[in-house]
Amino acid sequence: MKNKTINVDYLSRVEGEGALRVDIQDNQVKDVKLNIFEPPRYFEAFLRGRDFREAPDITARICGICPVAYQMSASHAMEDIAGRKIGGPIRELRRLLYCGEWIESHALHVFMLHAPDFLGYEDALQMAAEYPDQVKMGLKLKKIGNALMDLLGGRSVHPISPRVGGFYKVPTRQELDAMVDDLKWAKDASLETVKWVSTLPFPDFEIDYEFVALRHPDEYPFNEGRIVSNKGVDIPLSEFEKVFEEEHVQHSTALHAHRKNGGPYLVGPLARYNLNYDRLTPTVQKAAEEAGIAETCKSPHKSIIVRSLELLYACEEALRIIDQYAKPECPYEEVKPGAGRGYGCTEAPRGILYHRYDIDDNGAITDAKIVPPTSQNQEMIESDLRSYVENHLEMEEEELQWKCEQIVRNYDPCISCSTHFLKLDINRK
Amino acid sequence: MDNNQKPKLAVWKFASCDGCQLTLLNCEDELLAIADKIQIAYFPEATRAVVEGPYDLSLVEGSITTPEDKERIQKIREESNFLITIGACATSGGIQALRNFKDVKEFTSIVYASPEYISTLDTSTPIADHVEVDFELRGCPISKAQLLEVVNAFLFNRRPNIPSYSVCIECKRRGTPCVMVSQGEPCLGPVTQAGCGAICPFYNRGCYSCFGPKETPNERSLSRQFVKMGYTNEDLVRAYRMFNAQSDSFRKESEYYEE
Numbered sequence: 133m134k135n136k137t138i139n140v141d142y143l144s145r146v147e148g149e150g151a152l153r154v155d156i157q158d159n160q161v162k163d164v165k166l167n168i169f170e171p172p173r174y175f176e177a178f179l180r181g182r183d184f185r186e187a188p189d190i191t192a193r194i195c196g197i198c199p200v201a202y203q204m205s206a207s208h209a210m211e212d213i214a215g216r217k218i219g220g221p222i223r224e225l226r227r228l229l230y231c232g233e234w235i236e237s238h239a240l241h242v243f244m245l246h247a248p249d250f251l252g253y254e255d256a257l258q259m260a261a262e263y264p265d266q267v268k269m270g271l272k273l274k275k276i277g278n279a280l281m282d283l284l285g286g287r288s289v290h291p292i293s294p295r296v297g298g299f300y301k302v303p304t305r306q307e308l309d310a311m312v313d314d315l316k317w318a319k320d321a322s323l324e325t326v327k328w329v330s331t332l333p334f335p336d337f338e339i340d341y342e343f344v345a346l347r348h349p350d351e352y353p354f355n356e357g358r359i360v361s362n363k364g365v366d367i368p369l370s371e372f373e374k375v376f377e378e379e380h381v382q383h384s385t386a387l388h389a390h391r392k393n394g395g396p397y398l399v400g401p402l403a404r405y406n407l408n409y410d411r412l413t414p415t416v417q418k419a420a421e422e423a424g425i426a427e428t429c430k431s432p433h434k435s436i437i438v439r440s441l442e443l444l445y446a447c448e449e450a451l452r453i454i455d456q457y458a459k460p461e462c463p464y465e466e467v468k469p470g471a472g473r474g475y476g477c478t479e480a481p482r483g484i485l486y487h488r489y490d491i492d493d494n495g496a497i498t499d500a501k502i503v504p505p506t507s508q509n510q511e512m513i514e515s516d517l518r519s520y521v522e523n524h525l526e527m528e529e530e531e532l533q534w535k536c537e538q539i540v541r542n543y544d545p546c547i548s549c550s551t552h553f554l555k556l557d558i559n560r561k
Numbered sequence: 562m563d564n565n566q567k568p569k570l571a572v573w574k575f576a577s578c579d580g581c582q583l584t585l586l587n588c589e590d591e592l593l594a595i596a597d598k599i600q601i602a603y604f605p606e607a608t609r610a611v612v613e614g615p616y617d618l619s620l621v622e623g624s625i626t627t628p629e630d631k632e633r634i635q636k637i638r639e640e641s642n643f644l645i646t647i648g649a650c651a652t653s654g655g656i657q658a659l660r661n662f663k664d665v666k667e668f669t670s671i672v673y674a675s676p677e678y679i680s681t682l683d684t685s686t687p688i689a690d691h692v693e694v695d696f697e698l699r700g701c702p703i704s705k706a707q708l709l710e711v712v713n714a715f716l717f718n719r720r721p722n723i724p725s726y727s728v729c730i731e732c733k734r735r736g737t738p739c740v741m742v743s744q745g746e747p748c749l750g751p752v753t754q755a756g757c758g759a760i761c762p763f764y765n766r767g768c769y770s771c772f773g774p775k776e777t778p779n780e781r782s783l784s785r786q787f788v789k790m791g792y793t794n795e796d797l798v799r800a801y802r803m804f805n806a807q808s809d810s811f812r813k814e815s816e817y818y819e820e
Contacts, residue, residue: 144609148579171576171626172681177668178659182799189769193656193804196580196702240586244607255608257596267593275589286760288587289580289702290771293764301764380675387673463765537609546579 138521138533145245145255145541152536154521161521164514165383166540179500184210184469184491185296191487191502192290195546197240200233200285201480203294204355205487209476210296212369213491214469221460222298223355224453229284229294230354230478231450235277235318236288237481238401238439238446241544242325243270246436249538250332266328269321273443276311276318280450283307298464308454315451322444323419329436330423335535337523338430339516342391343403344376344508346479352411352445353404355478360407361397369475372486378503389508396511399483400543401438402429416445432516432542439544469495480505482544506545513543564600568617568716571603573637575623575630576657576685580702581648582606582622587705599716614640618715621694624650624657624685631682631691638692643715646688647708649701653773654807656701658685661807662815686807696721701771701804704756724755725776728768731759740767747787749800752778752810773805780814794818 138154149170155163175194182190187206192199204226211218218226243266244256253259260267278288283303285291293299344365346357359375360366367375376397378387390396409417409427420426423437469491476487483505490499516539524532572582586607588595595601602612619641625631638644649655660668661684669676688694698711707723714721724730728750732739740746740762748767750759754775761768774780784797792800801815 142605144605145607149574171630172669172672172679173576173626173657174660174665174668174672175656177671178656178663180671186799186803190656190803193578193580193701196578196583199578199580244586254610255601257593257601257608258610260593260596271589271592274587278587278589286764287702287757289583292761292766295766299764300761300766380673382675534609 136529138529138536140533140537143537143540145248148546150540150545152517152540154517154536156521156525159525161518164518164521166510166514166517167383168510176500176502179489179497182497184213184489184495184497187489187497187500188294188296189290189292194502194504196289197237197546198233198480198482198485199290200229200281200294201478201485203291204230204478205476205485206489207294207296207476208355208478209474209487209489210469210491211467211474212476213472213474213489214467216297216465216467218298218465221458222302222464224457225284225299225302226294227354228450228453229281229291231446231453232277232280232284232288234446234481235443235450236274236281237277237544238443239270239274239277241481242329242436242439242443243267243273245544246439246541247329247332249534249541250334250433250436269324273318273321273325276314277446279314280311283311295464297467298460298462300463302460302463305457305459308457312451312454315447315454319444319447319451322440322447323415326419326423326437326440326444329440330425332436334431334433337433337520339432339519341402341430341512342395342397343406344397344399344484345403345407346477346484347407348411350411352408352449353479359477359484362407365391369477369486372475372477372503373488373501376503376508378507387503387507388511389503390511396515397508398512399505399508400435401442401481401483402432402435403483404479405429405438405441412441412445413448415448416441419444432539435542435544482506482546483508504546506543509543509545513540513545516542567598567600569602569612569615570599570712571614571616571619571637571641572601572606573603573619573621573623574606575621575634575651575688576626577623577648577650577655579606579622581651581700582620584647584703584705584708585620588709591709595712599712615642616640617642618712619644620712621646621651621688622648624654624687625682625691626657626685627681629680634688634691643695644688644692645696645698645711645715646694647698647703649699649771649773649804650685651688652697652699652808653687653805654685656804656806658807659802660685662802698723699754699772700756704758707756726755727751727775727778728753728755728757728759728762728772731755731757732762735759735763737762740765741786741790745790747790747792747800749783751783752780769800769803770811771804773808774810778810780810781817784814784818
């Protein structure tokens with residue numbers, strides 16, 4: 133087949149609406165387009181005029197899968213305007229809430245969205261017929277992540293307790309202690325998950341990525357750190373827009389991000405892992421060694437192993453936080469920003485989520501900019517697709533289409549999140 | 562049970578955050594049992610398999626915001642025996658209905674460098690504005706228990722047991738002291754439909770009405786109380802213009818205080 137078009141009109145097992153089109157001409161890949169036709173929802177526009185305290189509740193609605201990421205980036209940005217850093221037990225509880233979101237989101241992706249591709253199933257329910265123990269384990273892990281979010285956030289989709297300055301209500305020692313047995317089970321289950329996913333069949337496909345993630349002096353990153361890359365970036369949040377830019381391309385309602393005067397980059401579990409391996413716990417590092425990906429992993433397909441390692445990390449971190457918890461006297465600190473500009477960037481399960489706000493003297497938002505992880509990964513996904521298709525031109529149409537879908541799902545793209553995103557067309561002329 | 566004998570379920574998405582359809586996947590304890598009784602015929606967030614319609618039950622998430630989606634919902638209605646809308650976007654237009662009060666061209670130019678690439682309608686509207694809807698399930702997000710109740714009810718051909726009373730009733734049942742009375746916190750609970758379990762007051766904050774107006778709400782009376790508590794007209798407009806801004810009575814109330 134010299135010329136052909138691969139078309140996927142509606143990508144499945146991703147969050148949101150997108151499609152994919154690959155054009156092949158004279159055995160060369162002419163064009164790759166990740167089409168994001170998620171309708172625009174205009175968050176950055178209608179945030180103007182809203183009170184700064186409303187930003188965490190409103191921006192949470194950008195994404196039902198990772199609302200905590202939005203609430204955290206927005207809250208940190210507002211606290212940045214006020215020149216405040218929230219420490220102590222409130223900071224720890226924010227990390228704990230994030231652990232819940234990582235567990236829920238990673239378990240969903242590893243077991244229900246990603247694993248079926250490796251084993252040739254169209255979904256996890258089909259997979260459950262032959263892998264019932266794994267699917268049940270995945271569902272239970274997900275449930276424990278959601279339970280942690282229910283407790284800290286009031287509910288798992290669009291939590292209501294987080295606010296600028298902290299929480300409306302914080303849990304008691306006893307309420308957290310009640311989670312410990314489940315989290316211990318989840319830690320063991322995550323370790324089993326790492327072992328299981330590392331036996332999946334992986335193609336020989338590695339890319340020399342530019343990884344971009346947060347880096348913190350002491351911790352594996354959730355809420356704070358500098359933005360760093362393996363190719364020379366090391367900046368405070370306030371310089372994000374100087375180094376990275378977004379471009380509006382015709383085939384997508386998501387904006388495409390890349391390095392200024394440079395190429396695409398990758399955010400998410402692979403980036404965090406490669407840039408922060410030394411911040412992982414000994415248990416996670418040992419599991420990584422046994423899985424054969426210690427320190428570095430450049431295989432996008434093996435992101436399923438990295439996600440499982442992060443699941444393990446999130447369970448251990450949650451247990452550590454609960455163990456050391458002392459209930460704060462007040463669930464939040466009063467934050468009263470004056471007019472100014474602030475930045476927030478936190479590690480959503482899919483990668484860094486950047487927020488920048490300007491507010492006036494009355495606390496009203498005058499300008500907002502939100503750069504979600506999936507719009508940052510969009511160009512890298514297209515680049516991966518191009519590399520893969522170029523090396524597999526002789527593959528049967530149907531198989532190639534499925535493999536292309538899998539390349540997209542490697543990124544756990546959250547298209548709804550991109551506000552501004554996906555449809556597969558492989559076109560051989 | 563053989564797939565051919567099971568009722569066919571489809572899950573559709575329009576402008577939304579995916580959180581309400583995620584609620585179906587969040588039924589961790591029930592999901593395998595559901596799949597045993599129902600054929601999940603179309604649900605792209607969960608499966609690449611597509612079974613052709615017609616469908617016994619369609620769950621529709623999201624609001625209508627583009628010319629293409631306006632057409633698409635008509636076809637979905639034709640293919641569906643029952644059509645249930647899920648969540649604030651589908652039942653009232655959602656947070657993106659805030660565009661209905663502004664100039665959408667200006668909105669596009671704020672977000673996009675090349676506005677000519679964007680095809681969108683001036684408004685975000687609920688599904689029921691476009692096709693006949695058999696039941697509307699409220700919430701931003703919907704409640705898992707209510708979703709299971711509605712799916713069950715339609716499969717067994719009975720009326721869903723979803724209350725239309727206010728959040729106040731849930732606070733009383735839960736034993737939560739009224740946050741307006743005891744903490745002086747403005748709370749939209751008295752005009753908001755129950756279903757969330759009154760979580761906000763339980764977490765020491767006023768309700769912000771993610772379930773939208775209850776049956777026969779009295780917003781004016783509540784607004785006057787908010788004014789006594791220090792709310793300005795602008796504060797009131799913002800309060801009614803959140804996740805259900807386009808629902809009839811909230812829209813009227815916000816417009817009243819805008820003038």
